[in-house]
Amino acid sequence: QKMFFQxxxxxxxxxxxxxxxxxxxxxxxxxxxxxxxxxxxxxxxxLVVCGNAKVMGRVLHPSDSRAKQNIREVDTNxxxxxxxxxxxxxYDYKPEFASLMGINNT
Numbered sequence: 001q002k003m004f005f006q007x008x009x010x011x012x013x014x015x016x017x018x019x020x021x022x023x024x025x026x027x028x029x030x031x032x033x034x035x036x037x038x039x040x041x042x043x044x045x046x047l048v049v050c051g052n053a054k055v056m057g058r059v060l061h062p063s064d065s066r067a068k069q070n071i072r073e074v075d076t077n078x079x080x081x082x083x084x085x086x087x088x089x090x091y092d093y094k095p096e097f098a099s100l101m102g103i104n105n106t
Contacts, residue, residue: 020033037043039050060067093103 022031022033023029024031035043035046035048037048037050040048058066065071093101097103
């Protein structure tokens with residue numbers, strides 16, 4: 001299976017020194033060393049998707065139990081003691097950030 005990408009204006013990236021697309025080290029992969037935006041020309045993270053994203057497979061997150069081993073119960077009393085030493089805070093998002101992220105309840 002091969003992946004193909006076509007610019008809306010063919011040749012648009014020919015002289016672009018920032019075009020960093022490369023074949024990946026693993027077969028059938030590509031890599032881009034920078035930020036990628038879908039439906040945006042100003043991505044502020046590694047990948048920004050402005051719109052819906054459909055995932056036909058699994059999405060793994062470091063917090064996912066499938067990525068962990070040696071899961072075990074802990075001493076509840078010790079953990080409660082640790083929690084009482086934590087600094088707890090409340091906060092409001094900055095309006096410009098909330099607006100950009102589509103967050104209604106700041």
